[in-house]
């Protein structure tokens with residue numbers, strides 16, 4: 001009954017047909033195609049080609065049944081150990097510590113158990129329909145060439161389980177997530193050559209990954225182009241509300257008018273929101289990848305090691321080692337050692353791993369303290385929408401975010417309750 005009331009509350013017809021979507025990452029492109037299919041005139045504005053920022057080089061997981069937020073009870077006690085460990089999963093650049101402090105405090109507060117449970121449920125609801133959305137967006141044939149529904153494995157280096165493992169297990173149980181415990185012997189069977197550091201694992205049989213996140217975004221962008229969507233290769237400098245409704249987007253080369261604006265500019269979204277007095281507690285958790293183009297091992301599915309904060313994902317163009325979190329803002333130069341650490345982790349797991357000349361990359365996760373994205377109308381600004389803050393799960397919730405966002409814009413009854421993602425919650 002309460003959910004019904006909330007759904008009715010958000011129903012509001014849109015005004016105007018002309019939509020500008022700022023940002024051509026997985027979130028902007030998925031939203032844009034759903035909006036186009038709903039009959040609106042859609043222009044995507046981005047100085048980069050589709051899928052060239054954070055959506056380019058991630059670990060490619062598009063369904064991960066484990067819907068827990070990053071901040072968890074007891075995590076604070078682990079943070080000093082992580083920060084002191086040069087191989088650790090989390091680094092905070094000292095020069096950026098003061099700037100990041102307010103966000104980190106909110107992140108710590110988000111680790112309270114009641115908030116973890118509600119964040120986990122919000123993530124679960126958003127992630128549930130994601131694969132169906134990708135299938136809908138790119139069509140079954142292309143889906144089959146890009147997405148492998150073969151599961152994923154989490155690996156531990158100790159037999160003992162910590163507090164966050166126990167909380168995750170309880171959330172999995174409550175959400176009905178299917179998992180299968182794997183013994184050391186199971187791991188040896190499934191992953192020949194795995195070293196003795198891997199003591200046990202957990203199989204998530206319903207996980208899925210894309211073998212090329214960039215190609216997934218470009219496939220959706222191609223559908224948008226075919227449907228008549230327009231791409232403007234421009235950077236938005238300012239969003240100016242117009243008298244009588246709508247907005248002017250001041251870009252580096254033009255002033256563009258739009259009835260409806262969707263900000264899906266990932267970690268850069270606050271640069272457009274803050275001048276409007278509508279900034280979000282958005283920080284970037286920078287992450288790295290290292291690609292081995294000719295790996296000596298063939299993984300049947302992605303592997304994750306949470307204590308090392310990294311994943312190994314089999315891609316169509318090699319083996320991708322991806323992960324770690326670096327809090328250093330949007331301006332600092334990449335620290336290439338973070339990518340090299342990924343190779344050390346991978347060789348701890350597979351000592352004989354070789355793979356040709358590696359390439360390295362860094363991306364900017366757009367992260368809100370509670371790990372739940374902000375999807376909806378910006379408070380006080382009619383027809384200005386935001387879709388960002390997906391942190392570690394933008395590919396796992398990209399298609400479903402596009403669907404929800406488009407339903408909110410056109411005023412259709414949303415397929416899931418949008419309240420947990422409301423930008424007004426901060």
Ligand SMILES: Cc1cc2nc3c(=O)[nH]c(=O)nc-3n(C[C@H](O)[C@H](O)[C@H](O)COP(=O)(O)OP(=O)(O)OC[C@H]3O[C@@H](n4cnc5c(N)ncnc54)[C@H](O)[C@@H]3O)c2cc1C
Nearest residue numbers: 023025027054055058059060061236266287393394395396
């Ligand atoms: C190492 C690593 C591994 C990851 N692994 C996974 C994973 O396995 N699964 C998963 O679900 N998620 C993963 N993620 C997270 C995921 O990649 C992100 O959540 C997702 O890509 C965010 O998408 P986005 O569209 O919001 O942002 P982006 O892909 O960063 O796109 C934002 C776009 O906005 C544009 N833009 C910015 N400012 C402006 C402006 N002023 N005007 C116009 N355009 C602008 C940018 O050019 C960019 O193209 C990982 C991230 C990293 C770093």
